[in-house]
Amino acid sequence: MDQPNYHSLLPLSSKSPPFTNPNHSSSSPSTLLRLATILTLIGLSLWANYEATKGFDLTILNASTQTLAGHRFNLLFVSNGRASKLALKSSSVIERVLYPQEKFVKKPVHHVTIRLADKNLTRRVVVRQCDSYLQKGEYLIELSPSLMVEKDVIMGVKSALNRAMAYVWLTENAPQHIVEAMVDYLMTQSGFSLKNYERDTSAFSLVSFMEFCEEKSHGFFARLNNAMQEKSTESLVNNALFSSSSEMMCLNRIISMSEKGLGANGGLDLELNQSI
Numbered sequence: 001m002d003q004p005n006y007h008s009l010l011p012l013s014s015k016s017p018p019f020t021n022p023n024h025s026s027s028s029p030s031t032l033l034r035l036a037t038i039l040t041l042i043g044l045s046l047w048a049n050y051e052a053t054k055g056f057d058l059t060i061l062n063a064s065t066q067t068l069a070g071h072r073f074n075l076l077f078v079s080n081g082r083a084s085k086l087a088l089k090s091s092s093v094i095e096r097v098l099y100p101q102e103k104f105v106k107k108p109v110h111h112v113t114i115r116l117a118d119k120n121l122t123r124r125v126v127v128r129q130c131d132s133y134l135q136k137g138e139y140l141i142e143l144s145p146s147l148m149v150e151k152d153v154i155m156g157v158k159s160a161l162n163r164a165m166a167y168v169w170l171t172e173n174a175p176q177h178i179v180e181a182m183v184d185y186l187m188t189q190s191g192f193s194l195k196n197y198e199r200d201t202s203a204f205s206l207v208s209f210m211e212f213c214e215e216k217s218h219g220f221f222a223r224l225n226n227a228m229q230e231k232s233t234e235s236l237v238n239n240a241l242f243s244s245s246s247e248m249m250c251l252n253r254i255i256s257m258s259e260k261g262l263g264a265n266g267g268l269d270l271e272l273n274q275s276i
Contacts, residue, residue: 055091056137057111058084063118069145073116076153083114083157087141090162093190094169100219104226107169110137114161117142125160127167139168162190174228177258181206185214185221206257213250220247224254 060083064070077083099106113130121144130138141164143157150156166186170179184207213220 055088056109058087059111059113060084061113061115064116064145067145069148070116072148072153073143073145077157082154083161086158086161087112087114087165090158090165090190091169094166094186097186097189098169098222098225100222104222105229107171108137109139109168110135112139112141112165112168114141114143114164116148117144120144120146124156125164127164129172141165141168159187159192162187162192171225171228174225175255175258177206178228178254181210181254181258182221182225185210206254209250209253209257213247213254217244217247217250220250223247224251227251 060078062070062073062078064073077086095106098104121142124144124147126142126144128140128142130140132138141161143160147153147156147160163183166183167179170182170186174182188207188211210221210224
């Protein structure tokens with residue numbers, strides 16, 4: 001006897017196609033594109049911050065290796081990393097004074113070379129800007145071998161490197177007499193005194209006045225350096241950074257003192273090669 005075909009009574013199983021969002025295929029690429037753009041911008045921002053905070057490359061060279069001064073330089077400043085430490089410490093102090101906030105435009109400094117010269121220089125240290133077509137912010141600091149025979153060699157080199165790093169970081173468009181006074185002011189911020197100045201000289205008066213202005217209006221010195229990017233004293237006076245009447249008085253007084261110290265031309269063009 002034939003058995004009834006129960007299988008025919010069961011509903012046929014069929015898999016319905018999964019639900020698809022008609023907008024899914026068209027929105028996914030745009031969503032991924034937006035996400036990729038956001039991640040790229042975040043990456044660029046992180047990279048920019050890293051580049052800004054990592055500092056500059058530092059190279060130490062000795063052009064007097066076969067001399068007594070060269071051997072002493074290697075022993076006291078190269079083999080133990082002292083030259084690098086002194087330069088970086090000076091740079092750190094100077095950067096905090098000149099760029100206390102992000103709103104101040106930081107001068108691009110990418111590579112600094114410190115080299116003991118192969119012969120005595122007319123100055124203890126000379127700073128040269130060595131920008132190339134492909135790279136800006138290149139500086140050469142040349143130390144005179146005469147530093148190696150000073151009574152306190154370490155203090156002499158420390159002072160020379162501090163002055164050199166001040167010249168490296170200061171704005172180049174400033175009148176030279178003002179730059180020299182600003183360098184001396186930065187020296188005082190690093191713990192050096194102005195004992196080498198005669199108190200009745202214009203240089204001592206200008207540095208002392210800068211100290212006075214900074215005491216009366218904290219941050220004035222940083223604003224002064226930032227404003228010195230202007231190429232004329234007229235643009236400098238009209239700079240929006242100086243909003244208070246006391247700061248404008250300080251600025252005008254500094255310009256007046258610097259012009260008297262430099263003569264008729266005002267010294268508005270600072271040479272790239274700066275002897276210290």
